[in-house]
Amino acid sequence: MESARRKTSQEKVSAKVKSAAEDRVKVFCRIKPVPNDESCLKVRSHTEVSLLPPETRASHHQQNGREIRHSFSYVFDEQASHKEVFDRVALPLVENLIRGKNGVIFAYGVTGSGKTFTMAGRPQDGGVVPRCLDVIFNSISSNLATKYVFLPDRINGFGIQSDSGAVMNGQHELHSGRSLRMQKNDTHFGQRIPDDTKIEGIINANSTYAVFVTYVEIYNNAVFDLLEDVSKDAIRLNKLQVKNIREDAYHNMYVHSVTEVEVKSTEEAFEVFSKGQKRKRMAMTILNPESSRSHSVFTIRLVQAPLYSQGESSLTYMKATHISQLSLVDLAGSERTKRTNNCGQxxxxxxxxxxxxMTLRTCLKVLRDNQLHKYRRLVPYRYSKMTLLFKRFFEGEGRVQMIVCVNPNVDEYAETVHVMKFSEMTQEVQTDFILPEVRKKHNLVSKEALREVEENWNGESDYSTNTNNDHAQMSPDLVMKRCIIFKEWQKMFHDFYNKFRDVEEEKSLAEHECFSWPTAVDQGVNKMIALRNRMVSYESKLKNMNKQIKEEEADTLSIKQELQY
Known part of the structure; x- marks a missing residue:
């Protein structure tokens, strides 16, 4: 009996340790290829690397020139392919996405270490982003909902309309010329080799799915929509509207009024991604000819709704709809002024x-210290738009993983040391999944709504997306009355939705004006101060000139008097 209790106790401890290990932020290392004689990094195993200080710095090193070993969840050496990186890092999060769970992948490293290359890849060999899209559509293609059935409300949620309304929306988009059209001369599509991986066994045949994507960048701590429908001049002059980060009813952070594009295939999704890539702020520096000047966030949102027994969407049961997301973040590389010689902009x-x-490091450090010492210091998420946007992920709303890209060149040794220290600290952070009360309530409502759908549905519905329902048991007059009532309700819904969208747009414009007023006031005050300084300067000059005139008049008078004598 005693041994059985001891065994049970040991199993609990083991399960607790295993759970803690799974909750930790997973950090992966990817090494950029460089010639062997120029490398300061050596791969010891699939989970360990050693950092070798150059001879010129060995005497100043804190460990007397000895190598320093660092551990990771997994190490990808110089020969690792995009496929290997994706399968180990991103594929589990894609599976979680389909299961209804959230996730985020950060690409971190100094400038020129291969972050954008890891996330985007090459046309013929896609990186993390295109492979995520491939696997998602490979897995759910047979269960995709009709396009435009789900409508983004721009406040982190979705509305639903009937199939007939969706068809009308599609025709309107087609006639307005705003629908996606793949560019035939785009080599990204002509040379791209898709990933044929398919996730099986977790797709719910009684559900329908829709995929939406957004793409934003955080430039100078301001959020911009890379998919916003604006003129070419606005794009060329970088005059995109600043977006605000807000909190929804479930305390999730989101970019307000961001453009969400529904995509029905990898080609459509990748075209949207390419559009955003072309709008990203890039520039040439001494260390990187194509340096990202902003953090970019490409988000995939998966909407899942239950189906009736005859394959019709449960549109009147929006509470049973589930939304999950996967964010792929390409962080801009850290730079030291003395190495880049940057100036001005x-x-x-x-x-x-x-x-x-630095704010990201501080937030992770505070999180780690809070977990180690059991006290609660305030985590400074709001110091940066990037950390504020992913606040809920670090608090347990989704899985967090990081790909640390390392340039092992000996010239980058000092930067690599800082990257390794940051990686070690990040791996100590646990993202314990603690479901907030409001989310528990929402999940309970969703389960109850889904159970109600399954129990009450008998193959007929007054509000079905299928216009060919069998109404044999109803009188023609009753069918006609119900159709009229439904059409009137549908019209009222669309009118309300359009008014709501107009109000949100007006509110967004008003907020933008409010944010611009302080700047305008400051500019006006600066102009007034400049004018006042110029006026004071002119007054001083005028005073000096009057003094000189008086002195000259006195001299003239003195000369005249001398001439008279």
């Missing part, structure tokens, strides 16, 4: 990038 950009990355 590039210097301001580098300062903003470094400040946001």
């Amino acid at each position: 590039r210097l301001r950009e580098a300062g903003s990038i470094n400040n946001s990355l």
